[in-house]
Amino acid sequence: xKLSLTKKRNEMFYAYLFLVPNLIGFLVFTFFxxxxxxxxxxxxxxVITLSWPLDIEFIGLTHFIKLLGFHRETAGxxxxxxxxWKFLWNTAYLMCGIPxxxxxxxMLAIVLNRKQKGIVFFRTLFFLPSMCLTVxxxxxxxxxxxxxxxxxxxxxxxxxxxxxxxxxxxxWLSAEWIKLSMIIACFWTFLGGxxxxxxxxxxxxxxxxxxxxxxxxxxxxxxxFWAVTWPMISPTTFFISIMSIxxxxxxxxxxxxxxxxxxxxxxxxxxxxxIFNNFFEWNNFGYACCIAWFMFVLIFxxxxxxxRFGGKLVHYS
Amino acid sequence: MAPEIEKRRKKDKFRQDLIFYILLSITAAFMxxxxxxxxxxxxxxxxxxxxxxxxxxxxxxxxxxNGKKVTVNVIGEKYEIxxxxxxxxxxxxxxxxxxxxxxxxxxxxxxxxxxxxxxxxEKNFYxxxxxxxxxxxxxxxxxxxxxxxYAVEKRTLPIKDVYxxxxxxxxxxxxxxxxxxxxRFYWNSIIVAFCVTIGQVFTSAMAGYxxxxxxxxxxxxxxxxxxxxxxxxxxxxxxxxxxxxTWLNWIDSYKALIVPAMFSAYGTFMLRQFFMTIPVDxxxxxxxxGCNYIRIFWSIILPLSKPALATxxxxxxxxxxMNFMWPLIVTNRVEMKTLPVGLAYFQxxxxxxxxxxxxxxxxxxxxxxxLIFIFTQRFFVEGIKMQGIKx
Numbered sequence: 157x158k159l160s161l162t163k164k165r166n167e168m169f170y171a172y173l174f175l176v177p178n179l180i181g182f183l184v185f186t187f188f189x190x191x192x193x194x195x196x197x198x199x200x201x202x203v204i205t206l207s208w209p210l211d212i213e214f215i216g217l218t219h220f221i222k223l224l225g226f227h228r229e230t231a232g233x234x235x236x237x238x239x240x241w242k243f244l245w246n247t248a249y250l251m252c253g254i255p256x257x258x259x260x261x262x263m264l265a266i267v268l269n270r271k272q273k274g275i276v277f278f279r280t281l282f283f284l285p286s287m288c289l290t291v292x293x294x295x296x297x298x299x300x301x302x303x304x305x306x307x308x309x310x311x312x313x314x315x316x317x318x319x320x321x322x323x324x325x326x327x328w329l330s331a332e333w334i335k336l337s338m339i340i341a342c343f344w345t346f347l348g349g350x351x352x353x354x355x356x357x358x359x360x361x362x363x364x365x366x367x368x369x370x371x372x373x374x375x376x377x378x379x380x381f382w383a384v385t386w387p388m389i390s391p392t393t394f395f396i397s398i399m400s401i402x403x404x405x406x407x408x409x410x411x412x413x414x415x416x417x418x419x420x421x422x423x424x425x426x427x428x429x430x431i432f433n434n435f436f437e438w439n440n441f442g443y444a445c446c447i448a449w450f451m452f453v454l455i456f457x458x459x460x461x462x463x464r465f466g467g468k469l470v471h472y473s
Numbered sequence: 474m475a476p477e478i479e480k481r482r483k484k485d486k487f488r489q490d491l492i493f494y495i496l497l498s499i500t501a502a503f504m505x506x507x508x509x510x511x512x513x514x515x516x517x518x519x520x521x522x523x524x525x526x527x528x529x530x531x532x533x534x535x536x537x538x539n540g541k542k543v544t545v546n547v548i549g550e551k552y553e554i555x556x557x558x559x560x561x562x563x564x565x566x567x568x569x570x571x572x573x574x575x576x577x578x579x580x581x582x583x584x585x586x587x588x589x590x591x592x593x594x595e596k597n598f599y600x601x602x603x604x605x606x607x608x609x610x611x612x613x614x615x616x617x618x619x620x621x622x623y624a625v626e627k628r629t630l631p632i633k634d635v636y637x638x639x640x641x642x643x644x645x646x647x648x649x650x651x652x653x654x655x656x657r658f659y660w661n662s663i664i665v666a667f668c669v670t671i672g673q674v675f676t677s678a679m680a681g682y683x684x685x686x687x688x689x690x691x692x693x694x695x696x697x698x699x700x701x702x703x704x705x706x707x708x709x710x711x712x713x714x715x716x717x718x719t720w721l722n723w724i725d726s727y728k729a730l731i732v733p734a735m736f737s738a739y740g741t742f743m744l745r746q747f748f749m750t751i752p753v754d755x756x757x758x759x760x761x762x763g764c765n766y767i768r769i770f771w772s773i774i775l776p777l778s779k780p781a782l783a784t785x786x787x788x789x790x791x792x793x794x795m796n797f798m799w800p801l802i803v804t805n806r807v808e809m810k811t812l813p814v815g816l817a818y819f820q821x822x823x824x825x826x827x828x829x830x831x832x833x834x835x836x837x838x839x840x841x842x843x844l845i846f847i848f849t850q851r852f853f854v855e856g857i858k859m860q861g862i863k864x
Contacts, residue, residue, distance in 0.1 A: 168690075174770070175679070187702065188713070267500075272493070281505065285504065289794070289839055292816060292835035295816060305524070448708040
């Protein structure tokens with residue numbers, strides 16, 4: 157009896173010994189900051205300083221009302237913070253690139269899912285952009301998007317010359333086009349990356365017997381895809397889409413920063429960028445935390461929604 | 474009959490293969506062209522960058538040597554222009570000044586270098602555009618006492634006659650290293666990524682072991698707490714951690730870049746899941762032999778979970794290497810910036826329009842990891858697959 161007790165105590169001692177480094181880090185850099193962040197969103201700094209003691213004022217839900225509320229003006233009902241809604245829209249716009257990217261990755265995975273000579277070379281090539289430092293890739297795309305001398309506009313003008321149109325090229329980094337430019341650059345960067353490998357793994361896991369059975373039934377290629385491949389890879393699709401949506405809400409910062417510092421006319425400012433600006437440029441710590449918490453709630457809600465309703469579409473063998 | 478079918482099948486297969494390769498090549502070109510464009514630009518002379526239509530291999534590059542003077546006569550106006558430091562200096566735009574003083578003796582020893590930014594000079598930088606008229610319309614007069622190769626007295630030449638040769642301008646790369654503390658950025662990134670990776674893998678493995686094999690009060694609740702925080706976006710904890718860094722006076726230090734990233738709920742979770750799959754029998758045997766937990770952890774658990782550790786190592790390293798926002802926030806001094814932030818800074822400080830230098834910098838930033846990747850692909854692919862199965 158006594159022996160087992162000391163043994164247990166011994167085990168507990170070692171357990172805490174193993175846990176302590178991580179636990180301290182977890183508490184200091186994750187847990188307390190989460191709590192502090194929530195508290196901060198109810199607080200306003202009277203003087204912008206970080207030194208102790210803090211000169212702060214409790215302002216209740218003011219930040220949240222500013223963020224999400226509306227008020228009446230002569231022109232009608234206006235949002236308290238119209239910029240926020242604009243940036244939310246920007247973020248949503250950029251997330252439209254997700255399905256395109258997923259479709260691209262899937263198609264590429266299907267093409268690359270063969271045992272053919274030189275296939276490894278192609279896989280490596282397609283994977284390379286996602287291996288590169290993303291900032292470097294963004295800088296490269298700034299140059300590609302250059303209006304006068306960029307390779308993309310040169311290509312467009314070349315096509316125009318070929319068919320005797322007068323194509324001027326596109327101002328890729330203008331307010332009008334920058335979001336699409338970001339989507340294209342992201343598409344290129346992540347096309348053959350992570351998601352493609354996941355799809356490739358999923359495709360390779362489909363039992364050959366299913367296709368053989370479909371062959372015997374005389375199925376066409378399209379039929380085989382929709383009746384065999386698509387249901388069999390649906391768990392992967394589901395996983396990727398959930399992860400992409402979570403990432404999408406937080407994304408776009410780096411490309412927006414390198415392309416035009418969130419501009420022009422804040423056309424490429426995303427939610428994450430707005431948080432960054434509030435916090436880093438304007439020192440509105442409380443408001444930044446408030447937006448971050450709103451973003452968290454939004455992500456949480458969308459993810460729950462996905463699990464509840466998207467999960468039903470998934471076929472688990 | 475049979476050989477004919479065989480023949481036809483072969484023909485079909487050949488046709489399919491052909492279509493496959495053509496399609497694949499087109500897509501591959503789509504992927505490769507930007508890279509080639511980057512390399513091509515990085516090897517161009519500044520004046521060969523802004524020509525239309527752009528050329529993959531410019532058919533001319535400057536060969537006037539350093540310090541030689543040419544007089545350029547542009548639409549009636551005369552400017553005396555001096556060729557220096559790989560660029561033209563003109564009188565109208567004053568001088569093209571270096572924005573950073575660099576002790577070029579130590580360019581290969583980044584930690585010894587001192588840098589300073591002179592902001593008052595930044596404005597002059599853009600005036601270069603005003604005198605940059607050398608796009609073919611300009612006419613050049615070469616002053617005789619300076620140039621010996623083109624010993625032509627006051628002969629007006631079309632600008633093309635000055636450009637000759639197709640030599641790649643390797644000096645762009647050198648210029649980047651001299652103009653910005655590029656090596657230092659590299660060094661910072663390597664140190665940070667290295668320490669973060671070691672720290673994270675180690676703390677995660679230890680905690681993962683405690684969660685998977687040792688029992689202590691409140692274990693499951695604590696683990697649930699870890700899981701719950703995995704959902705929380707980084708933006709939420711950004712501000713408080715930054716404030717903490719300021720209180721600790723860690724801004725502009727490696728500590729700020731390394732320490733907050735050393736602990737990861739995700740890594741703990743992943744390794745805990747992996748440790749659960751290792752059979753307990755081995756440990757029981759070791760316990761009977763009198764091994765303590767540290768010994769078991771070190772010589773049984775860790776060696777058996779090499780694949781999981783490798784995966785976590787690779788992903789942590791990549792994550793730290795690519796991380797942009799956090800280093801951007803906690804570094805102000807130039808010499809503390811990591812590579813991604815350093816590149817953004819490079820673009821910011823007025824080199825944003827010097828694409829040959831930007832591309833040289835981007836290429837240098839990209840190439841080592843690409844080379845490493847080509848040789849260690851297997852780890853990446855296996856790691857990603859493992860993630861997919863877990864998810």
